Structures are given as C-alpha cells and as structure tokens.
Amino acid sequence: VRVLLAIVPLLAGVVLALLAGLRRSAPRAVPTGPLDRVGERPRVVVVGGGFGGLSAALGLARSSADLDLVLVDRNNYHLFTPLLYQVAVGVVDSKSITYPLRAIAHRNGFRFLLADVEAVDTEARRLQTSVGSLAYDYLVLALGSVTNFYGLSEVAARAFPLKTVADAEAIRSAVIASLEQADVEADPDQRRRLLTFPIVGGGPTGLELAGALSALLSDVSGREYPGVSESEAHVEVLEAMDTVLAGWAPDTQTRAVERLREQGVKFHFRSGLRGVAGSDYVVGAEEERLAADLLVWAAGVRGNPLVEQLPGDRTRDNRLRVDASLRLPADARVSVIGDCAAFVPEGAERPLPATAPVAIQQGAAVARNILHAVRGEAAEPFEYRHPGNLVALGRHRAAAEIGRFHFDGWPAWLIWRAIHLSWLMGLRNRLQVLLDWSVLYLGPRQTEWLQSTAWPARFRRHPARDAATPPDSASTDEAA
Numbered sequence: 001v002r003v004l005l006a007i008v009p010l011l012a013g014v015v016l017a018l019l020a021g022l023r024r025s026a027p028r029a030v031p032t033g034p035l036d037r038v039g040e041r042p043r044v045v046v047v048g049g050g051f052g053g054l055s056a057a058l059g060l061a062r063s064s065a066d067l068d069l070v071l072v073d074r075n076n077y078h079l080f081t082p083l084l085y086q087v088a089v090g091v092v093d094s095k096s097i098t099y100p101l102r103a104i105a106h107r108n109g110f111r112f113l114l115a116d117v118e119a120v121d122t123e124a125r126r127l128q129t130s131v132g133s134l135a136y137d138y139l140v141l142a143l144g145s146v147t148n149f150y151g152l153s154e155v156a157a158r159a160f161p162l163k164t165v166a167d168a169e170a171i172r173s174a175v176i177a178s179l180e181q182a183d184v185e186a187d188p189d190q191r192r193r194l195l196t197f198p199i200v201g202g203g204p205t206g207l208e209l210a211g212a213l214s215a216l217l218s219d220v221s222g223r224e225y226p227g228v229s230e231s232e233a234h235v236e237v238l239e240a241m242d243t244v245l246a247g248w249a250p251d252t253q254t255r256a257v258e259r260l261r262e263q264g265v266k267f268h269f270r271s272g273l274r275g276v277a278g279s280d281y282v283v284g285a286e287e288e289r290l291a292a293d294l295l296v297w298a299a300g301v302r303g304n305p306l307v308e309q310l311p312g313d314r315t316r317d318n319r320l321r322v323d324a325s326l327r328l329p330a331d332a333r334v335s336v337i338g339d340c341a342a343f344v345p346e347g348a349e350r351p352l353p354a355t356a357p358v359a360i361q362q363g364a365a366v367a368r369n370i371l372h373a374v375r376g377e378a379a380e381p382f383e384y385r386h387p388g389n390l391v392a393l394g395r396h397r398a399a400a401e402i403g404r405f406h407f408d409g410w411p412a413w414l415i416w417r418a419i420h421l422s423w424l425m426g427l428r429n430r431l432q433v434l435l436d437w438s439v440l441y442l443g444p445r446q447t448e449w450l451q452s453t454a455w456p457a458r459f460r461r462h463p464a465r466d467a468a469t470p471p472d473s474a475s476t477d478e479a480a
C-alpha cells in the first residue's frame with residue numbers, strides 16, 4: 001500500500017508536470033535604460049512579485065502593447081505560500097516552493113529590480129527604493145501583508161509566525177529542538193511544555209499546519225524519538241470564535257474539526273490569546289495559563305505598512321480602500337491589489353478576503369485596465385469569481401467546496417494535491433514536490449538539523465544551540 005501510495009500519484013503527477021512544462025515560450029528581449037526617469041514608452045512599475053504582482057506583470061507582458069514594464073521585489077523569488085506549512089513540518093524543501101523572478105522576467109521580456117521600496121511619492125510619480133529612485137507612469141502596488149499580532153507585542157516577541165521561508169524553517173528547527181530536548185527530559189512539567197504545540201488561529205493556515213504537525217509528531221514519537229510517546233506530543237488549536245474556517249459552510253467547519261480530532265489535534269474554542277504571563281501564555285476570558293515553548297501564530301494578517309504612506313482610507317487591518325476598478329480614489333494612476341487592498345464588491349459589507357485567487361484575479365484586472373488607460377479607454381469594474389475553498393486536514397484528508405459540491409476525505413485530498421501542483425510554478429518545483437510527497441511514504445522525514453540552518457533566536461535554552469546561533473537569526477518580516 002505504501003509503495004502504491006508513493007508511485008501512483010508520482011507517475012500521474014510527472015505526466016501532468018511535463019505537460020504543463022511544455023507550454024514554456026521562447027525568451028524575449030528585456031528592455032534597458034535609466035530607471036529614475038521615464039522614456040517614450042509608458043513605464044508601468046509593479047511592486048511585489050507575489051500572486052497579485054506577478055499576475056499583473058504577466059498580463060501586461062503578454063499583451064501586444066509597447067510598454068516599459070518593471071517588476072520590483074525585495075526578494076528575487078516568488079513564494080508559493082500554500083505549501084509553506086509543509087516546509088515547517090519537513091515534508092517539502094523550501095527550494096521547491098520558490099521560483100526565480102528574474103527567470104520569469106527574462107522569459108516574458110520585462111525588467112526585474114531587486115530592491116526594497118521605501119517610499120512612494122504619488123505627486124512626483126516616483127518610488128524611493130534601496131537602490132535608487134524609480135519613476136513611473138502607472139503604478140501597481142501588490143505589497144502583500146505582514147503578520148497581525150493585534151497589538152500583543154509580548155506575544156509577537158515570542159510566538160512563531162508563518163509568513164516567510166525563514167518563518168517556516170524556524171518552526172521546523174524549533175519543533176525538532178523541542179523533540180530533542182523532550183527525548184532526554186525527566187521533569188513532567190517541562191516535558192508537557194516541550195511537547196504541547198499550540199497553534200493560534202482556526203483559519204485554513206492554522207488547520208493545515210495543525211494536521212501536518214500532528215502527523216509529523218505521530219510519525220517520529222516512539223521511533224526516531226524513543227523517549228517521546230505519541231500520547232504526550234500533541235497539537236492544540238486556539239480559536240477566538242466558536243468555530244473554525246470562518247465564512248465556510250457549516251458542514252465543512254464541523255467535518256474539519258472531526259477529521260483533525262481523529263488525528264489527535266485538540267481544539268479550544270472562544271479561547272483567544274490574551275498575552276504572556278512569565279513563561280506562560282494567557283488564554284481566553286478566564287485567563288487560563290498555557291505552558292508551551294513553541295506557539296505558532298496563524299491568527300491573521302494586516303496590510304503592508306508601506307500603504308500608510310498613500311493617500312486614502314484604510315481598514316482596521318491596514319488595507320487601502322480602492323475604487324470599483326482597484327485604483328486609489330485619489331489617484332487613478334495607482335492600482336492597489338491583493339492582501340494590501342480592501343475591495344468591497346457591490347452589495348457586500350466586507351472586503352474580499354486576503355487569498356491568492358483574489359490577488360491573482362485582481363492582478364489580471366489591473367493589467368487590462370492599464371492597457372485601457374494607455375489606449376485612452378475607460379476602466380472596467382473588477383468582478384471576483386470565487387473558485388471555491390480548499391483545506392488540507394492532515395494525513396490523506398482535506399475538505400473542498402467547489403460551487404454547490406462539498407468533498408471530504410480522500411477525494412478532497414486528491415483535488416487538493418492536483419490543484420496545488422497545478423498552481424505551483426516551474427517544472428522542477430512540481431517534480432520536486434511530487435517526489436517529496438511520494439518519498440514521505442517510503443523514507444524518514446527531514447528531521448535533521450543542518451548546521452547551515454540556525455536555530456531560532458527565540459528558542460534558546462540549549463548551550464550547544466546558543467553557541468551555534470548567530471544573533472537575530474529569526475524572521476523579521478512582521479517588524480518590517
């Protein structure tokens with residue numbers, strides 16, 4: 001059964017991945033010239049090479065318009081966030097979920113600039129970046145979001161967010177560090193602290209991590225870690241509301257909890273994290289104490305702080321309010337999309353959620369509207385088409401809502417895998433992820449600690465680890 005589980009999806013995936021790879025087109029010439037002033041061709045600057053920015057840049061690059069297109073990002077790779085949690089549990093390698101932005105730019109004939117955008121001057125139509133000034137005629141801001149700790153600064157200093165590659169690798173190191181310590185720890189209180197893994201937030205990210213972490217713990221307890229029993233090491237989900245997956249269908253919400261409970265995950269509802277007391281966390285209205293070394297925070301995001309520099313209204317979670325065509329009401333040359341934009345569909349009360357399909361569709365829409373603007377045509381209003389909801393729920397389980405149809409268990413798990421594989425960028429990444437998924441049934445997990453991976457700075461107690469940890473090696477994305 002294990003061999004079949006490994007080989008059948010692998011073969012099917014290899015065929016799919018090869019077919020997808022065949023669509024690759026020939027590289028186009030990339031424009032050059034000064035960046036601090038615009039030339040004869042309209043200059044479009046897209047900031048952010050995530051889901052939204054990339055969709056906008058590709059929409060523009062694949063048109064026949066003669067544009068001077070520049071994509072700017074502080075990282076030179078696109079990150080496929082939906083599989084980040086699998087990096088945190090040692091299922092896939094971080095290299096398999098990143099894709100070089102320069103290769104995309106080269107293939108599609110636009111410029112890529114590795115730079116941190118520090119300031120936006122909409123009057124002068126100019127960006128201040130870490131590598132100099134960048135002029136634009138049209139600007140697309142797809143800056144994404146940062147972890148939202150809702151003002152709980154002590155929690156922010158100690159908890160582990162899951163937003164970047166560094167975050168995922170830090171969680172993986174910290175899980176292994178806890179298991180290593182627990183394997184030789186005699187004190188029962190200390191063991192409980194080491195082997196309780198709370199995850200704050202019952203959204204899709206929290207639940208996917210909960211299922212995968214629970215599977216990891218049950219795989220290695222009593223085996224690689226003979227001093228840790230399966231009943232001791234467990235995951236607890238803390239959710240402030242009385243249900244998980246807010247906004248999803250009630251049957252999916254109930255089944256998600258059932259599936260994860262079957263795999264040993266514990267749930268605490270109406271249990272928002274309030275703060276920190278000594279080395280414990282404080283939970284819920286009753287202010288209960290929770291002793292845990294490794295707490296993962298997956299309870300929400302807020303718009304990138306850079307949007308605070310732009311004119312216009314922002315929501316409480318720091319997303320810029322945009323008009324019906326995703327432009328700033330005060331400046332039609334600036335479009336804002338994805339996690340940092342608050343677009344409220346007609347007749348709705350709340351903005352669209354911060355998800356990849358929203359960002360991708362908005363990217364394609366602003367590309368069309370910039371082409372309209374260049375040709376002197378009117379902008380189209382944005383219309384979102386919801387493709388459905390998907391969440392992985394641990395070993396061979398998932399839930400999928402596609403239109404009126406709701407799937408659960410194995411069928412949903414296969415849909416989940418097929419869709420994520422088709423979304424992933426690059427043939428090499430698809431094959432690598434497939435191989436990682438398949439090998440999981442046959443070989444051990446990646447629980448080794450490589451010397452090149454620093455232990456998280458927030459997780460120091462082991463003298464050998466302290467000596468190996470360079471200062472401030474933890475992720476700083478939320479502080480940015």
Ligand SMILES: Cc1cc2nc3c(=O)[nH]c(=O)nc-3n(C[C@H](O)[C@H](O)[C@H](O)COP(=O)(O)OP(=O)(O)OC[C@H]3O[C@@H](n4cnc5c(N)ncnc54)[C@H](O)[C@@H]3O)c2cc1C
Binds near residue numbers: 047048052337
């Ligand atoms: C762990 C995790 C799992 C997720 N799983 C799913 C899922 O399964 N399905 C789903 O639909 N959504 C998922 N999401 C949400 C999804 O990733 C986001 O909604 C989506 O990435 C938003 O796209 P975006 O283009 O707005 O921002 P991003 O994709 O975050 O891209 C923003 C880009 O801007 C760059 N940037 C930021 N600031 C600057 C600056 N000052 N200068 C230069 N560059 C800058 C960043 O480096 C980044 O490349 C997940 C998110 C996380 C964190």
